[in-house]
Amino acid sequence: MSEALLIDGDIASAISTADEPGKNTTFTIGELAKEFGVTLRTLRFYEDKGLINPKRDGQNRLYSRRDRARLKLVLMGKKVGFSLNEICDMLDLYDLRNGQVVQLRVALDKFNQQIDVLKEQRSHIEQAIDELSRTVEVVSGMLKEKEAAEKK
């Protein structure tokens, strides 16, 4: 595998990164929140939505490395424009390292679909930019006329 080529923070690396035994195996909600720059509320919300399922130390949440990896995937999914629901559907991806070919294909499909969605969004935005640029030109023109007129 070309893991050396993968930038940290990459979806693919998050998928294919294995646990490193010997390191911290569990995290508190506060630790995770700080590490990823999210609020406690967010983590609890994700749990509510079934995205992460930490165990409990009494009442307190106890996150495993696996939970942490899933969180990473959630946040990256958001970064590329997936909704939490879509992410939820795909999240079994984390287990896809060991997973089945069929699931990989499904994931690949969704990724490609999302690429199309993003390209469409980009196109709309570019149209808007064009429109506004034209407007700026015209309004600039009006402005100059007015200014000229006021000098009279």
Next chain:
Amino acid sequence: MSEALLIDGDIASAISTADEPGKNTTFTIGELAKEFGVTLRTLRFYEDKGLINPKRDGQNRLYSRRDRARLKLVLMGKKVGFSLNEICDMLDLYDLRNGQVVQLRVALDKFNQQIDVLKEQRSHIEQAIDELSRTVEVVSGMLKEKEAAEKK
């Protein structure tokens, strides 16, 4: 003015288009809704938000050409990514045909700011596309490996 160069549906033309006396001067809510492809609810909602202020024929709304032009501006504002609130702030622009230089400047500023916002959005989307494209490559690789392994 270079009005001939302005495509219909253009913000600038909507700003600089004068009333044509002799044509229909008033519109019902249904007429306007049909013309612009929005619902009655939408028009009432815009009124609620202070974007348009039709007069009344008894209880019924009566839209003037000016109201119609403002609606046009609202819809175009949406097209280029302004929120209704932002549009509301800028909407006095319609009167800027006759209006003051200062206001034109303000408008120009907002347009340029919005262009920047849009460019940022575009940049984010492009990053997401890149990210996803890389992911697709990697996952494709994983897929091939798996398939090869299954053939054993």
Next chain:
DNA sequence: ATGATATCTTACGTTTGCGTAAACGTCCAG
């Protein structure tokens, strides 16, 4: 013992842009 720190659950609030009834008025054609 006391205050600070971290955690918990429950649950209502926020934002944007309308959708979707419900229940009623008005006017015109058949």
Next chain:
DNA sequence: CTGGACGTTTACGCAAACGTAAGATATCAT
């Protein structure tokens, strides 16, 4: 007079992704 067509107001609903208390518990340090 009856049924559409068109209009009115009031007001709750929705989706997404959390924010923001409120009130309780538990542990830790001083």
